Amino acid sequence: MSRLSLNQATIKYADLATALSVTTRAGIGSIGLWREPVAQVGLAEAVRLVADSGLRFSSLCRGGFFTTADPAARQQALDENRRAIDETAALAAAGAPGSRPVLVLVAGGLPEGSRDLRGARARAADAVAALAGHAAAAGVVLAVEPMHPIYAADRGVVSTLDQALDLVGDLPAEVAGVVVDTFHVWWDPDLATLIARAGREGRIAAYQVCDWITPFPADALLSRGLMGDGHVDFASVTRWVLDAGYTGDIEVEIFNQELWDADPAEVTQRVKKAYETTIGL
Amino acid sequence: MSRLSLNQATIKYADLATALSVTTRAGIGSIGLWREPVAQVGLAEAVRLVADSGLRFSSLCRGGFFTTADPAARQQALDENRRAIDETAALAAAGAPGSRPVLVLVAGGLPEGSRDLRGARARAADAVAALAGHAAAAGVVLAVEPMHPIYAADRGVVSTLDQALDLVGDLPAEVAGVVVDTFHVWWDPDLATLIARAGREGRIAAYQVCDWITPFPADALLSRGLMGDGHVDFASVTRWVLDAGYTGDIEVEIFNQELWDADPAEVTQRVKKAYETTIGL
Numbered sequence: 001m002s003r004l005s006l007n008q009a010t011i012k013y014a015d016l017a018t019a020l021s022v023t024t025r026a027g028i029g030s031i032g033l034w035r036e037p038v039a040q041v042g043l044a045e046a047v048r049l050v051a052d053s054g055l056r057f058s059s060l061c062r063g064g065f066f067t068t069a070d071p072a073a074r075q076q077a078l079d080e081n082r083r084a085i086d087e088t089a090a091l092a093a094a095g096a097p098g099s100r101p102v103l104v105l106v107a108g109g110l111p112e113g114s115r116d117l118r119g120a121r122a123r124a125a126d127a128v129a130a131l132a133g134h135a136a137a138a139g140v141v142l143a144v145e146p147m148h149p150i151y152a153a154d155r156g157v158v159s160t161l162d163q164a165l166d167l168v169g170d171l172p173a174e175v176a177g178v179v180v181d182t183f184h185v186w187w188d189p190d191l192a193t194l195i196a197r198a199g200r201e202g203r204i205a206a207y208q209v210c211d212w213i214t215p216f217p218a219d220a221l222l223s224r225g226l227m228g229d230g231h232v233d234f235a236s237v238t239r240w241v242l243d244a245g246y247t248g249d250i251e252v253e254i255f256n257q258e259l260w261d262a263d264p265a266e267v268t269q270r271v272k273k274a275y276e277t278t279i280g281l
Numbered sequence: 282m283s284r285l286s287l288n289q290a291t292i293k294y295a296d297l298a299t300a301l302s303v304t305t306r307a308g309i310g311s312i313g314l315w316r317e318p319v320a321q322v323g324l325a326e327a328v329r330l331v332a333d334s335g336l337r338f339s340s341l342c343r344g345g346f347f348t349t350a351d352p353a354a355r356q357q358a359l360d361e362n363r364r365a366i367d368e369t370a371a372l373a374a375a376g377a378p379g380s381r382p383v384l385v386l387v388a389g390g391l392p393e394g395s396r397d398l399r400g401a402r403a404r405a406a407d408a409v410a411a412l413a414g415h416a417a418a419a420g421v422v423l424a425v426e427p428m429h430p431i432y433a434a435d436r437g438v439v440s441t442l443d444q445a446l447d448l449v450g451d452l453p454a455e456v457a458g459v460v461v462d463t464f465h466v467w468w469d470p471d472l473a474t475l476i477a478r479a480g481r482e483g484r485i486a487a488y489q490v491c492d493w494i495t496p497f498p499a500d501a502l503l504s505r506g507l508m509g510d511g512h513v514d515f516a517s518v519t520r521w522v523l524d525a526g527y528t529g530d531i532e533v534e535i536f537n538q539e540l541w542d543a544d545p546a547e548v549t550q551r552v553k554k555a556y557e558t559t560i561g562l
Binding site: 233 | 391396397398402429430431433434435440441443444467468469470493495496497499501511512513514
């Protein structure tokens with residue numbers, strides 16, 4: 001299971017030091033971090049902790065949220081994303097060999113009161129383009145994450161892999177790619193074709209795995225389960241991603257209240273077991 | 282508001298006679314019915330009630346649910362759909378001039394324990410094709426409804442208008458079309474193009490309106506609101522549907538617990554008001 005990476009959101013309530021240590025102790029070689037727990041200790045300390053952990057760093061979650069039409073708010077969002085780019089570069093440099101300077105970008109939803117989905121999408125594309133220079137200078141890949149259409153209104157207006165690939169199409173592949181997250185894209189009738197396209201265009205910046213579970217929980221954000229607990233055909237999707245030439249880590253990222261409430265060390269064991277059964281690489 | 286049709290699901294707890302009378306009394310000229318309340322009084326009585334109401338009949342909800350891989354269960358589903366086709370023909374014939382013999386089809390989800398989305402989708406396509414002869418003989422249009430991807434696992438494996446149009450592509454347009462329901466397709470980045478394609482191919486069998494509301498309610502099936510209460514740009518989508526040549530009724534179909542709990546006569550007034558503001562035709 002050399003490509004397994006634990007995304008920190010799966011053990012959301014663990015602080016950075018705990019997240020790193022339970023990952024190491026579980027024999028998992030790689031971790032994906034979130035900005036909030038990094039900020040909690042400060043970037044310098046986070047860099048030191050990552051370096052000391054001996055783990056690979058697979059991505060930072062998350063930048064984005066730049067669909068606003070207000071010029072001042074937009075500038076603020078871009079500045080925030082530049083800081084996220086710098087953090088990504090520092091953390092990736094601190095990680096073990098094989099670390100990947102990937103910043104996951106979630107577009108953000110419709111601005112308050114707006115119904116102009118097309119406009120919000122255009123502004124998201126503009127924002128990624130505006131960040132490309134800074135990302136290139138820092139050696140960071142901006143990874144646009146298409147989000148399940150359930151989030152189109154309030155979280156992510158980029159809804160399909162097709163749309164994400166179009167969005168980054170004019171930027172160099174070493175600067176802008178996409179995230180393939182099974183939870184978000186598993187339903188797409190064109191998924192096999194789109195993953196192949198993403199590979200052909202050199203755009204698969206990250207592969208995240210998480211199952212789609214039913215019945216749908218009361219909190220729609222938490223409708224995610226361990227691989228094998230839901231409806232996603234991981235064998236097929238993983239084969240498409242590998243056939244598309246993706247060679248990086250495979251991140252397990254699961255928002256699930258029951259996992260969050262459990263002991264992080266126990267969660268890493270459950271993640272390993274689910275990963276072994278469904279992915280195994 | 283001559284094209285407004287009230288879909289009976291919006292006043293779910295009203296029986297057929299009540300649904301017809303509150304619709305008539307509200308000055309709404311058309312109604313979309315559901316099979317369960319029709320079955321409650323029996324088809325013959327339902328036909329009589331519809332004829333007496335003077336209302337147009339705009340569609341019957343719903344057939345479908347034919348993704349099973351079990352031959353006996355599949356046969357049962359096809360038989361049930363043939364009965365639904367016959368009911369559609371009878372009800373449309375009983376309605377006022379301008380009634381439309383449209384049967385809305387929801388594909389159904391993944392069979393229990395299955396993760397073979399592609400297989401389920403192929404079986405849905407086969408089932409529609411298998412029903413085409415019966416529909417043609419009855420003069421009924423099979424209207425495949427793409428459902429929001431949130432329902433792909435447990436309710437409807439047909440997730441996009443693109444996929445629905447491909448699914449009916451080999452059948453005559455007078456026998457098989459698609460439903461454009463704003464709730465299900467509003468997020469689609471290609472929506473304008475796909476509605477234009479649906480029109481060009483003569484496939485728009487029904488146009489249903491309903492808003493996408495946030496925050497998402499605890500029951501994901503009820504995340505629907507009156508037009509204007511959510512995020513859908515009805516002006517744009519309606520323009521695309523009209524530009525595509527659709528001339529039929531416009532059905533208001535809303536699953537919302539608060540509306541269901543209200544007095545049906547009051548709901549019809551709220552529907553009219555919301556429709557007038559957002560659609561107006």
